[in-house]
Amino acid sequence: MNHRTWLAAFCVAASACVPAAAxxxxxxxxxxxxxxxxxPPGSSTDVGTRLIAGKLAAELGQSVVVENxxxxxxxxxxxxxxxxxADGYTLFxxxxxxAINSSSRNPDLVDVVKSFAPVGLVGNVPNVLVAHPSRNLKSVDDLIRAAKARPGGITFASSGNGTSPHLAGELFASKAGVQLLHVPYRGSSPAMADLLGGQVAIMFAPASTALPHIQSGKLVALAAASKDRIAALPDLKTLSELGLKDFDTSVWFGLAAPAGTPDAVRRRLSAAIQSALDTPDLRAQFRAQGIEPFKAGPEETARYIRAEVDKWAEVMQAAGVKLE
Structure with missing residues (x-):
C-alpha cells in the first residue's frame, strides 16, 4: 500500500470512529x-442525594442508584x-x-480538583452558631467580648479534627481576632449532646439539627453562618451582616464525574440537575430536610470548589490544623 492509499484508508477509518464516539x-x-x-444513610447529604436521584432518573430515563x-x-x-x-455512569x-481534604495537601487523600470533572452543585445545609444558655451569650458581640476577656476560655465543639464545624470555629476565631478552645468529638451527635448538657459553650451546627433546640430554648442562636439568612430563622442575622465579612460555612454538596468524562455527558447531566432543582416539589422536599437548593453549572461549580479548597487551606495553615 503506497503512502497516498494508506492515508486515504486512515482518514476513512478515523471518520468512521468519530461519529461512533459522538x-x-x-x-x-x-x-x-x-x-x-x-x-451514611440518613445524613443530610445522603437524603439530598436520594431526593435528586429520583428526579434525575425521571429526567434521564434511566435508573439512578445511590451507594453509600x-x-x-x-x-x-x-x-x-x-x-x-470516565463515561458518566459513575458519579460522586x-x-x-x-474540599477540606484537598486543602490539607495530604498526598494520601484524593485531590478533588485533579481527580474529578464537576457536573453541578445541588444543595447546601446552612450552619448556625449556637451557644448553651448557661454561658449568658446572647449575641456575637457577647461572645467576642467573653473570648477576648478570657483567651482560650471559650470552648467550641466539633464533630472531629479537620471537619467543617472545626474549621468554622477556627475561621470565626481568625476573623473575630479571638482565641477559642477546640473540643473535638467522634461525630456530630456526641458533640451536640455535650453542647446541650452545657459541657461546651458554643458550636457551629447544621440549622436543621439545631432548630428544635433553639425553639425549645435549650440553645441560643447567635448568628447564621451562611451567605444568606436561614429561611427557618429569618430574623437571625448572618455573621457577614454582623461584621465578619464573607463568612460562609454552609455544608454544600454537588455531583462530579471522574476526570476525563466527556463535556457532552457532563452538560447532559447538568441540564438534568438544573431542571430537577427547578421543580417545586423537590425544592419543598429539600427545605423540609433543611437543605437549600444550590444551582450551578459545571464551570461555576469548578470555580466554587477551587475557591473552597483555597479558603480552607488558608484557614488550616493559619490555625495549624493537620489531617491524619
Missing part, C-alpha cells in the same frame, strides 16, 4: 447510573469514584469535606 455520547445514558455518597461508601471524611467514596471509568457526591 453517537455513544448522544445516546447517553443507555444504562443505569450510580452515585457514590461518602456519608462512608468513611475517612468521604475519601473512601472519592477514591472509588475517581478510579471508575462532592462536598465541603472533600
Amino acid at each position: 453517537g455513544a455520547q448522544d445516546k447517553y445514558p443507555s444504562q443505569p447510573i450510580r452515585i457514590l455518597v461518602g456519608f 461508601r462512608p468513611g475517612a471524611s468521604s475519601d473512601i467514596a472519592a477514591r472509588a469514584a475517581a478510579s471508575a471509568p 457526591v462532592v462536598t465541603i469535606a472533600n
